[in-house]
Amino acid sequence: MPAFSLEPEQTAWCAALRELAARQLRPLAEKGEPGRVNRPLVAALGEHGLIGRLFEAGALDLCLMRESLARECTEAETALALQGLGAHPVAAHGSPAQRARWLPEVTAGRAVAAFALSEPGAGSDAAALALTAAPDGAGWRLTGEKTWISNAPEADLVTVFARTTPGAGARGITAFLLPADRPGLTGAPLDMLSPHPVGSLFLDGVPVGPEDVLGEVDRGFRVAMGTLDRFRPSVGAFAVGMAQAALDAALAHTAARTAFGGPLSDLQAVSHQVAEMAVRTEAARLLVYAAAAAYDEGAPDVRRRAAMAKLLATETAQWVVDTAVQLHGARALLRGHLLEHLYREVRAPRIYEGASEVQRTIVARELYAAGPVPESAS
Structure with missing residues (x-):
């Protein structure tokens, strides 16, 4: 991909995805209930082959999918991404039996x-999780709580991370694949600002065996971090899609809205804001594409690039959406307005899958690990 410009077939595919989202997926999203899994929408994503492509596509294609869908229908984008996040550990680390049972479904x-990593006392510090896996014969019993889990408590399968070796930090965590009907597994929804479903899961002695392990015992942290590394650039793509939607709305509004004797776009204070929105959105887009390309190429600095992409794109999208709201005025705050919807949607990506502060920590750690630049070269 020369200089991160898209090939004609990629551009055409993105346009087709946006049309699909606008014509077929958005009507299904509008019929959904906020805070609940929209199963007809998920089924439509499956029927159009988009979920299957999640597990076949490279990181760049994943970013193009998420950006294109987000530009027209954030609900469709989020439903797709959550399927990927929850089931990627199965696709990447599952046994043949686990894959055969769940991936077709x-x-x-x-x-x-669903992907259940966070706990009441272990959010950004994922290695501090306390959900215990107590030995029980050849298996374990899981006890504890998971919270801020997307698609909980309605998910049909959950990737759960539990501590199998006390006091071992990140080295004592194991990933388990649980069906939702496993005895002792319950949950409750959380009333969140973001419209997609989020809830808590409660595990009261849930029985698991070796056949439920994803990957290897005590190596589940690698499963978690590998999944997050895979999806971090595409979280940035989701943010870029929302930023572009807000920019499109601002362009249309400021060109058509008259004030002080002419269109708002004639006012330098307005046009310069729109120009800044476009520059920041494009910069974020290019950094996301670069991170995705680095992932596909197996570059050694992919973790730093992914963190940089998520950080810049999510922070940029927050600013772009907020600026678009300001340019629209009070109408943008009306319930049901595109920007009112984006304003609620854009806040969460700065927190989930590693908050902005965590991304800065990753970037700094990776920079220092690479060694200081010699003074003669600075």
């Missing part, structure tokens, strides 16, 4: 997946 949109 997930890709068809018949089964909803």
Whole structure:
């Protein structure tokens, strides 16, 4: 991909995705209930082959999918991404039996997946998780709580991370694949600002065996971090899609709205804001594409690039959406307005899958790990 410009077939595919989102997926999203899994929407994503493509596509294609869908229908984008996040550990680390049981159901949109890492006392510090896996014969019993889990408590399968070796930090965590009907597993929804479903999961002695392990015992932290590394650039793509939607709305509004004897776009204070929105959005887009390309190429600095992309794109999208609201005035705050919707949607990506502060920590750590630049070269 020369200089991160898209090939004609990629551009055409993105346009087709936006049309699909606007014509077929958005009507399904509008019929959904905020805070609940929209199963008809998930099924439609499966029918159009988009969920299956999640597990076949490279990181760049994943970013193009998420950006294109987000520009027209954030609900469709989020439903797609959550299927990927919840089931990627199965695709990447599952046994043949686990993959055969669940991946066809997930890709068809018949089964909803969830990724359960965060706990009340372990959010940004994921290695501090306390959900215990107590030995029980050849297996374990899981006890504890997971919270801020997307698609909980309605998911049909959950990737759960539990501590199998006390006091071992990140080295004592194991990933388990649980069906939702496992005895002792319950949950409750959380009333969140973001419209997609988020909830808590409660595990009271949930029985698991070796057949439920994803990957290897005590190496589940690698499963978690590998999944997050895979999806971080595409979280940035989601943010870029929302920023572009806000920019499109601002362009249309300021060109048509008259004030002080002419269109708002004639006012330098307005046009310069729109120009800044465009510059920042494009810069974020290019950094996301660069991070995705680095992931696909197996570059050694992919973790730093992914963190940089998520950080810049999510922070940029927040600013762009907020600026678009300001340019629209009070009308943008009306319930149901595109920008009112984006204003609620854009806040969460700065927190989930590693908050902005965590991304800065990753970038700094990776920079220092690479060694200081010799003074003669600075």
